[in-house]
Amino acid sequence: MAFLEGPSLKQAEVIKQDIGEGPGDLERGVRDLRSMLAASPYLPEPDSVEKQVLELFIRGCRMDMQRARNKLEAFFLSRSRFRDLYEYTSLSVPPLSESCKFMDVVTLPKLTDEGYRVTIGRVRPGYSDSCADITDVTRAVLLVSDVRMHDETLIAGDVFIWEVSNIRASLAAKIMAAASAVRRSIYLAQAAYPQRMKRIHVVGARPFLASSLQLMRSCVNEKVRNRYYIHPKVEDLLEHIPARVLPEEWGGQEESIDTLARRWRNRVDDLRDYIHNLNDISNATPAPILDNDMYGTVGAFRKLDID
Incomplete structure:
Protein backbone atom coordinates (compact mmCIF):
# COMPACT_ATOMS: atom_id res chain seq x y z
CA MET A 1 0.00 0.00 0.00
CA ALA A 2 1.27 3.49 -0.83
CA PHE A 3 2.49 5.67 2.01
CA LEU A 4 -0.21 8.23 1.16
CA GLU A 5 -3.50 6.92 -0.17
CA GLY A 6 -4.73 8.41 -3.42
CA PRO A 7 -8.25 9.29 -4.50
CA SER A 8 -10.89 6.81 -5.55
CA LEU A 9 -11.62 6.59 -9.26
CA LYS A 10 -14.70 8.76 -8.77
CA GLN A 11 -12.76 11.32 -6.73
CA ALA A 12 -10.00 11.39 -9.34
CA GLU A 13 -12.46 12.21 -12.10
CA VAL A 14 -14.06 14.98 -10.03
CA ILE A 15 -10.65 16.47 -9.17
CA LYS A 16 -9.49 16.40 -12.79
CA GLN A 17 -12.68 18.11 -13.87
CA ASP A 18 -12.24 20.75 -11.14
CA ILE A 19 -8.67 21.61 -12.14
CA GLY A 20 -9.44 21.45 -15.85
CA GLU A 21 -7.23 18.49 -16.73
CA GLY A 22 -8.08 16.92 -20.05
CA PRO A 23 -6.60 13.98 -21.96
CA GLY A 24 -2.93 14.56 -22.75
CA ASP A 25 -2.74 17.85 -20.77
CA LEU A 26 -0.46 16.44 -18.08
CA GLU A 27 2.03 15.02 -20.57
CA ARG A 28 2.15 18.30 -22.50
CA GLY A 29 2.63 20.18 -19.24
CA VAL A 30 5.56 18.00 -18.23
CA ARG A 31 7.24 18.66 -21.58
CA ASP A 32 6.64 22.39 -21.10
CA LEU A 33 8.31 22.42 -17.66
CA ARG A 34 11.24 20.37 -18.90
CA SER A 35 11.72 22.89 -21.71
CA MET A 36 11.72 25.71 -19.15
CA LEU A 37 14.35 23.91 -17.06
CA ALA A 38 16.50 23.35 -20.13
CA ALA A 39 16.33 27.03 -21.08
CA SER A 40 17.49 28.41 -17.72
CA PRO A 41 21.15 28.55 -16.68
CA TYR A 42 20.08 28.71 -13.03
CA LEU A 43 17.73 25.73 -12.85
CA PRO A 44 18.43 21.97 -12.70
CA GLU A 45 18.85 19.84 -15.77
CA PRO A 46 15.45 18.62 -17.01
CA ASP A 47 16.22 14.93 -16.55
CA SER A 48 17.33 15.47 -12.94
CA VAL A 49 13.79 16.37 -11.81
CA GLU A 50 11.36 13.51 -11.29
CA LYS A 51 8.24 13.47 -13.44
CA GLN A 52 6.12 13.05 -10.29
CA VAL A 53 7.33 16.41 -8.98
CA LEU A 54 6.55 18.17 -12.24
CA GLU A 55 3.06 16.69 -12.31
CA LEU A 56 2.39 17.97 -8.79
CA PHE A 57 3.25 21.51 -9.84
CA ILE A 58 1.01 21.34 -12.89
CA ARG A 59 -1.99 19.97 -11.02
CA GLY A 60 -1.34 22.13 -7.97
CA CYS A 61 -1.58 25.18 -10.26
CA ARG A 62 -4.85 23.97 -11.82
CA MET A 63 -3.17 23.32 -15.18
CA ASP A 64 -2.15 26.99 -15.42
CA MET A 65 1.27 26.54 -16.99
CA GLN A 66 2.49 30.08 -16.32
CA ARG A 67 1.80 29.63 -12.61
CA ALA A 68 3.39 26.18 -12.69
CA ARG A 69 6.54 27.59 -14.33
CA ASN A 70 6.72 30.40 -11.78
CA LYS A 71 6.30 28.07 -8.81
CA LEU A 72 8.75 25.49 -10.08
CA GLU A 73 11.32 28.22 -10.64
CA ALA A 74 10.64 29.56 -7.14
CA PHE A 75 10.94 26.09 -5.65
CA PHE A 76 14.49 25.55 -6.88
CA LEU A 77 15.77 29.10 -6.55
CA SER A 78 14.47 29.47 -3.00
CA ARG A 79 16.30 26.30 -1.97
CA SER A 80 19.50 27.85 -3.25
CA ARG A 81 18.82 31.26 -1.69
CA PHE A 82 17.66 29.98 1.72
CA ARG A 83 19.93 27.01 2.21
CA ASP A 84 19.72 27.36 5.99
CA LEU A 85 16.09 26.20 5.87
CA TYR A 86 16.93 23.09 3.85
CA GLU A 87 20.32 22.00 5.19
CA TYR A 88 19.03 19.18 7.43
CA THR A 89 17.67 15.97 5.93
CA SER A 90 16.58 13.85 8.90
CA LEU A 91 14.02 14.08 11.69
CA SER A 92 15.81 11.33 13.62
CA VAL A 93 19.03 13.16 14.51
CA PRO A 94 19.69 16.61 16.02
CA PRO A 95 18.73 19.32 15.61
CA LEU A 271 14.22 9.25 1.35
CA ARG A 272 17.31 11.02 2.65
CA ASP A 273 19.16 10.40 -0.64
CA TYR A 274 16.21 11.89 -2.52
CA ILE A 275 16.36 15.05 -0.38
CA HIS A 276 20.14 15.28 -0.71
CA ASN A 277 19.76 15.09 -4.48
CA LEU A 278 17.03 17.75 -4.44
CA ASN A 279 19.37 20.08 -2.56
CA ASP A 280 22.33 19.26 -4.80
CA ILE A 281 20.54 19.99 -8.06
CA SER A 282 19.13 23.21 -6.58
CA ASN A 283 22.56 24.44 -5.51
CA ALA A 284 24.53 23.35 -8.57
CA THR A 285 24.29 26.71 -10.35
CA PRO A 286 22.92 29.28 -7.88
CA ALA A 287 21.54 32.46 -9.36
CA PRO A 288 23.02 35.80 -8.29
CA ILE A 289 21.21 38.10 -5.88
CA LEU A 290 20.80 41.53 -7.43
CA ASP A 291 20.20 44.51 -5.10
CA ASN A 292 16.90 43.90 -3.25
CA ASP A 293 15.72 41.36 -5.77
CA MET A 294 15.89 37.78 -4.68
CA TYR A 295 16.89 36.64 -8.13
CA GLY A 296 17.41 38.36 -11.44
CA THR A 297 16.38 35.39 -13.55
CA VAL A 298 14.04 34.46 -16.31
CA GLY A 299 10.39 34.07 -15.41
CA ALA A 300 8.23 35.95 -12.96
CA PHE A 301 10.07 34.95 -9.78
CA ARG A 302 12.20 38.09 -9.62
CA LYS A 303 11.49 39.22 -6.10
CA LEU A 304 10.33 37.46 -2.97
CA ASP A 305 10.76 39.88 -0.09
CA ILE A 306 10.64 37.56 2.90
CA ASP A 307 13.53 38.65 5.09
Whole structure:
Protein backbone atom coordinates (compact mmCIF):
# COMPACT_ATOMS: atom_id res chain seq x y z
CA MET A 1 0.00 0.00 0.00
CA ALA A 2 1.27 3.49 -0.83
CA PHE A 3 2.49 5.67 2.01
CA LEU A 4 -0.21 8.23 1.16
CA GLU A 5 -3.50 6.92 -0.17
CA GLY A 6 -4.73 8.41 -3.42
CA PRO A 7 -8.25 9.29 -4.50
CA SER A 8 -10.89 6.81 -5.55
CA LEU A 9 -11.62 6.59 -9.26
CA LYS A 10 -14.70 8.76 -8.77
CA GLN A 11 -12.76 11.32 -6.73
CA ALA A 12 -10.00 11.39 -9.34
CA GLU A 13 -12.46 12.21 -12.10
CA VAL A 14 -14.06 14.98 -10.03
CA ILE A 15 -10.65 16.47 -9.17
CA LYS A 16 -9.49 16.40 -12.79
CA GLN A 17 -12.68 18.11 -13.87
CA ASP A 18 -12.24 20.75 -11.14
CA ILE A 19 -8.67 21.61 -12.14
CA GLY A 20 -9.44 21.45 -15.85
CA GLU A 21 -7.23 18.49 -16.73
CA GLY A 22 -8.08 16.92 -20.05
CA PRO A 23 -6.60 13.98 -21.96
CA GLY A 24 -2.93 14.56 -22.75
CA ASP A 25 -2.74 17.85 -20.77
CA LEU A 26 -0.46 16.44 -18.08
CA GLU A 27 2.03 15.02 -20.57
CA ARG A 28 2.15 18.30 -22.50
CA GLY A 29 2.63 20.18 -19.24
CA VAL A 30 5.56 18.00 -18.23
CA ARG A 31 7.24 18.66 -21.58
CA ASP A 32 6.64 22.39 -21.10
CA LEU A 33 8.31 22.42 -17.66
CA ARG A 34 11.24 20.37 -18.90
CA SER A 35 11.72 22.89 -21.71
CA MET A 36 11.72 25.71 -19.15
CA LEU A 37 14.35 23.91 -17.06
CA ALA A 38 16.50 23.35 -20.13
CA ALA A 39 16.33 27.03 -21.08
CA SER A 40 17.49 28.41 -17.72
CA PRO A 41 21.15 28.55 -16.68
CA TYR A 42 20.08 28.71 -13.03
CA LEU A 43 17.73 25.73 -12.85
CA PRO A 44 18.43 21.97 -12.70
CA GLU A 45 18.85 19.84 -15.77
CA PRO A 46 15.45 18.62 -17.01
CA ASP A 47 16.22 14.93 -16.55
CA SER A 48 17.33 15.47 -12.94
CA VAL A 49 13.79 16.37 -11.81
CA GLU A 50 11.36 13.51 -11.29
CA LYS A 51 8.24 13.47 -13.44
CA GLN A 52 6.12 13.05 -10.29
CA VAL A 53 7.33 16.41 -8.98
CA LEU A 54 6.55 18.17 -12.24
CA GLU A 55 3.06 16.69 -12.31
CA LEU A 56 2.39 17.97 -8.79
CA PHE A 57 3.25 21.51 -9.84
CA ILE A 58 1.01 21.34 -12.89
CA ARG A 59 -1.99 19.97 -11.02
CA GLY A 60 -1.34 22.13 -7.97
CA CYS A 61 -1.58 25.18 -10.26
CA ARG A 62 -4.85 23.97 -11.82
CA MET A 63 -3.17 23.32 -15.18
CA ASP A 64 -2.15 26.99 -15.42
CA MET A 65 1.27 26.54 -16.99
CA GLN A 66 2.49 30.08 -16.32
CA ARG A 67 1.80 29.63 -12.61
CA ALA A 68 3.39 26.18 -12.69
CA ARG A 69 6.54 27.59 -14.33
CA ASN A 70 6.72 30.40 -11.78
CA LYS A 71 6.30 28.07 -8.81
CA LEU A 72 8.75 25.49 -10.08
CA GLU A 73 11.32 28.22 -10.64
CA ALA A 74 10.64 29.56 -7.14
CA PHE A 75 10.94 26.09 -5.65
CA PHE A 76 14.49 25.55 -6.88
CA LEU A 77 15.77 29.10 -6.55
CA SER A 78 14.47 29.47 -3.00
CA ARG A 79 16.30 26.30 -1.97
CA SER A 80 19.50 27.85 -3.25
CA ARG A 81 18.82 31.26 -1.69
CA PHE A 82 17.66 29.98 1.72
CA ARG A 83 19.93 27.01 2.21
CA ASP A 84 19.72 27.36 5.99
CA LEU A 85 16.09 26.20 5.87
CA TYR A 86 16.93 23.09 3.85
CA GLU A 87 20.32 22.00 5.19
CA TYR A 88 19.03 19.18 7.43
CA THR A 89 17.67 15.97 5.93
CA SER A 90 16.58 13.85 8.90
CA LEU A 91 14.02 14.08 11.69
CA SER A 92 15.81 11.33 13.62
CA VAL A 93 19.03 13.16 14.51
CA PRO A 94 19.69 16.61 16.02
CA PRO A 95 18.73 19.32 15.61
CA LEU A 96 15.41 18.38 13.99
CA SER A 97 14.97 15.36 16.26
CA GLU A 98 14.79 17.86 19.12
CA SER A 99 12.08 19.88 17.37
CA CYS A 100 10.05 16.64 17.09
CA LYS A 101 9.97 16.55 20.89
CA PHE A 102 8.16 19.87 20.73
CA MET A 103 5.87 19.40 17.71
CA ASP A 104 4.64 16.44 15.69
CA VAL A 105 4.36 17.18 11.96
CA VAL A 106 2.15 14.54 10.35
CA THR A 107 0.44 14.31 6.98
CA LEU A 108 -2.53 11.95 7.29
CA PRO A 109 -2.74 8.92 4.94
CA LYS A 110 -6.39 9.20 3.85
CA LEU A 111 -8.08 11.92 1.82
CA THR A 112 -11.29 13.65 2.89
CA ASP A 113 -14.49 13.15 0.91
CA GLU A 114 -13.60 16.26 -1.12
CA GLY A 115 -10.18 14.83 -1.91
CA TYR A 116 -8.27 17.11 0.49
CA ARG A 117 -5.00 16.07 2.15
CA VAL A 118 -4.79 16.89 5.88
CA THR A 119 -1.54 17.77 7.65
CA ILE A 120 -1.31 18.11 11.43
CA GLY A 121 1.10 20.17 13.50
CA ARG A 122 0.55 19.19 17.15
CA VAL A 123 2.44 20.77 20.04
CA ARG A 124 3.36 17.95 22.39
CA PRO A 125 2.47 18.09 26.09
CA GLY A 126 5.27 18.60 28.59
CA TYR A 127 7.84 19.75 26.04
CA SER A 128 11.16 21.15 27.16
CA ASP A 129 11.75 24.82 26.36
CA SER A 130 15.11 23.83 24.84
CA CYS A 131 13.28 21.81 22.17
CA ALA A 132 11.00 24.68 21.16
CA ASP A 133 13.25 26.18 18.50
CA ILE A 134 10.84 27.79 16.06
CA THR A 135 13.36 27.96 13.23
CA ASP A 136 13.99 24.21 13.53
CA VAL A 137 10.24 23.61 13.53
CA THR A 138 9.94 25.49 10.22
CA ARG A 139 12.80 23.37 8.85
CA ALA A 140 10.98 20.20 9.92
CA VAL A 141 7.74 21.35 8.27
CA LEU A 142 9.54 22.10 5.00
CA LEU A 143 11.37 18.75 5.14
CA VAL A 144 8.11 16.83 5.54
CA SER A 145 6.67 18.89 2.66
CA ASP A 146 9.59 17.86 0.43
CA VAL A 147 9.27 14.18 1.32
CA ARG A 148 5.53 14.33 0.86
CA MET A 149 6.04 15.55 -2.70
CA HIS A 150 7.79 12.26 -3.44
CA ASP A 151 4.74 10.26 -2.30
CA GLU A 152 1.82 12.56 -3.06
CA THR A 153 -0.76 11.81 -5.70
CA LEU A 154 -3.74 13.60 -7.25
CA ILE A 155 -5.48 15.69 -4.57
CA ALA A 156 -8.04 18.49 -4.57
CA GLY A 157 -6.31 20.68 -1.99
CA ASP A 158 -4.64 20.98 1.39
CA VAL A 159 -6.00 21.33 4.91
CA PHE A 160 -3.70 22.19 7.83
CA ILE A 161 -4.50 21.66 11.50
CA TRP A 162 -2.41 23.39 14.17
CA GLU A 163 -3.22 21.96 17.60
CA VAL A 164 -1.61 24.41 20.03
CA SER A 165 -3.41 23.86 23.33
CA ASN A 166 -0.18 22.75 25.02
CA ILE A 167 1.80 25.88 24.17
CA ARG A 168 3.01 27.77 27.22
CA ALA A 169 3.06 31.56 27.40
CA SER A 170 6.86 31.62 27.36
CA LEU A 171 6.81 30.38 23.75
CA ALA A 172 4.91 33.38 22.38
CA ALA A 173 8.02 35.54 22.65
CA LYS A 174 10.09 32.89 20.85
CA ILE A 175 7.63 32.84 17.96
CA MET A 176 7.84 36.60 17.55
CA ALA A 177 11.64 36.49 17.86
CA ALA A 178 11.73 33.97 15.02
CA ALA A 179 9.30 36.00 12.91
CA SER A 180 11.69 36.10 9.95
CA ALA A 181 11.87 32.29 9.72
CA VAL A 182 8.11 32.01 10.18
CA ARG A 183 7.46 34.54 7.42
CA ARG A 184 9.93 32.84 5.09
CA SER A 185 8.38 29.40 5.54
CA ILE A 186 4.82 30.68 5.04
CA TYR A 187 5.71 32.71 1.97
CA LEU A 188 7.66 29.79 0.53
CA ALA A 189 4.67 27.51 1.06
CA GLN A 190 2.60 29.91 -1.05
CA ALA A 191 5.16 30.89 -3.68
CA ALA A 192 7.26 27.75 -4.11
CA TYR A 193 5.10 24.70 -3.37
CA PRO A 194 2.22 23.32 -5.43
CA GLN A 195 -0.35 23.68 -2.67
CA ARG A 196 -4.01 24.58 -3.00
CA MET A 197 -4.82 25.76 0.51
CA LYS A 198 -8.44 25.04 1.35
CA ARG A 199 -8.64 25.43 5.13
CA ILE A 200 -6.47 26.13 8.15
CA HIS A 201 -7.79 24.95 11.52
CA VAL A 202 -6.24 26.29 14.73
CA VAL A 203 -7.24 24.35 17.84
CA GLY A 204 -6.84 25.36 21.46
CA ALA A 205 -5.23 28.77 20.93
CA ARG A 206 -5.04 30.79 24.13
CA PRO A 207 -5.26 34.60 24.30
CA PHE A 208 -1.48 35.05 24.62
CA LEU A 209 -1.10 33.56 21.11
CA ALA A 210 -3.11 36.34 19.48
CA SER A 211 -0.03 38.14 18.16
CA SER A 212 1.46 34.89 16.82
CA LEU A 213 -1.76 34.05 14.99
CA GLN A 214 -1.88 37.55 13.55
CA LEU A 215 1.70 37.11 12.30
CA MET A 216 0.73 33.92 10.44
CA ARG A 217 -2.43 35.45 9.01
CA SER A 218 -0.52 38.51 7.83
CA CYS A 219 1.78 36.31 5.73
CA VAL A 220 -0.96 34.77 3.58
CA ASN A 221 -3.14 36.26 0.88
CA GLU A 222 -6.68 37.40 1.57
CA LYS A 223 -8.25 34.26 0.13
CA VAL A 224 -6.32 32.01 2.55
CA ARG A 225 -6.82 34.50 5.40
CA ASN A 226 -10.56 33.95 5.10
CA ARG A 227 -10.10 30.18 5.39
CA TYR A 228 -8.86 30.18 8.99
CA TYR A 229 -11.07 28.35 11.49
CA ILE A 230 -10.54 28.67 15.25
CA HIS A 231 -11.71 25.84 17.55
CA PRO A 232 -11.58 25.47 21.33
CA LYS A 233 -11.20 21.67 21.22
CA VAL A 234 -10.20 18.93 18.77
CA GLU A 235 -13.65 17.32 18.82
CA ASP A 236 -14.90 20.31 16.82
CA LEU A 237 -12.81 19.09 13.87
CA LEU A 238 -15.28 16.24 13.30
CA GLU A 239 -17.72 18.82 11.95
CA HIS A 240 -15.26 19.55 9.13
CA ILE A 241 -13.23 16.36 8.60
CA PRO A 242 -14.51 12.75 8.52
CA ALA A 243 -13.66 10.50 11.47
CA ARG A 244 -12.04 7.96 9.14
CA VAL A 245 -9.34 10.56 8.32
CA LEU A 246 -8.58 11.87 11.82
CA PRO A 247 -6.32 10.14 14.40
CA GLU A 248 -7.88 8.01 17.10
CA GLU A 249 -7.11 10.36 20.01
CA TRP A 250 -9.16 13.04 18.28
CA GLY A 251 -12.20 10.80 17.94
CA GLY A 252 -11.14 9.46 14.56
CA GLN A 253 -10.39 6.05 13.11
CA GLU A 254 -6.82 6.59 11.88
CA GLU A 255 -3.74 5.49 13.83
CA SER A 256 -2.52 7.68 16.67
CA ILE A 257 -0.46 10.79 16.02
CA ASP A 258 2.49 9.21 17.85
CA THR A 259 2.40 6.19 15.53
CA LEU A 260 2.07 8.32 12.40
CA ALA A 261 4.86 10.65 13.55
CA ARG A 262 7.20 7.66 13.92
CA ARG A 263 6.25 6.50 10.44
CA TRP A 264 7.01 9.94 9.02
CA ARG A 265 10.39 10.10 10.73
CA ASN A 266 11.23 6.73 9.20
CA ARG A 267 9.94 7.81 5.81
CA VAL A 268 12.12 10.93 5.85
CA ASP A 269 15.15 8.75 6.61
CA ASP A 270 14.20 6.34 3.81
CA LEU A 271 14.22 9.25 1.35
CA ARG A 272 17.31 11.02 2.65
CA ASP A 273 19.16 10.40 -0.64
CA TYR A 274 16.21 11.89 -2.52
CA ILE A 275 16.36 15.05 -0.38
CA HIS A 276 20.14 15.28 -0.71
CA ASN A 277 19.76 15.09 -4.48
CA LEU A 278 17.03 17.75 -4.44
CA ASN A 279 19.37 20.08 -2.56
CA ASP A 280 22.33 19.26 -4.80
CA ILE A 281 20.54 19.99 -8.06
CA SER A 282 19.13 23.21 -6.58
CA ASN A 283 22.56 24.44 -5.51
CA ALA A 284 24.53 23.35 -8.57
CA THR A 285 24.29 26.71 -10.35
CA PRO A 286 22.92 29.28 -7.88
CA ALA A 287 21.54 32.46 -9.36
CA PRO A 288 23.02 35.80 -8.29
CA ILE A 289 21.21 38.10 -5.88
CA LEU A 290 20.80 41.53 -7.43
CA ASP A 291 20.20 44.51 -5.10
CA ASN A 292 16.90 43.90 -3.25
CA ASP A 293 15.72 41.36 -5.77
CA MET A 294 15.89 37.78 -4.68
CA TYR A 295 16.89 36.64 -8.13
CA GLY A 296 17.41 38.36 -11.44
CA THR A 297 16.38 35.39 -13.55
CA VAL A 298 14.04 34.46 -16.31
CA GLY A 299 10.39 34.07 -15.41
CA ALA A 300 8.23 35.95 -12.96
CA PHE A 301 10.07 34.95 -9.78
CA ARG A 302 12.20 38.09 -9.62
CA LYS A 303 11.49 39.22 -6.10
CA LEU A 304 10.33 37.46 -2.97
CA ASP A 305 10.76 39.88 -0.09
CA ILE A 306 10.64 37.56 2.90
CA ASP A 307 13.53 38.65 5.09
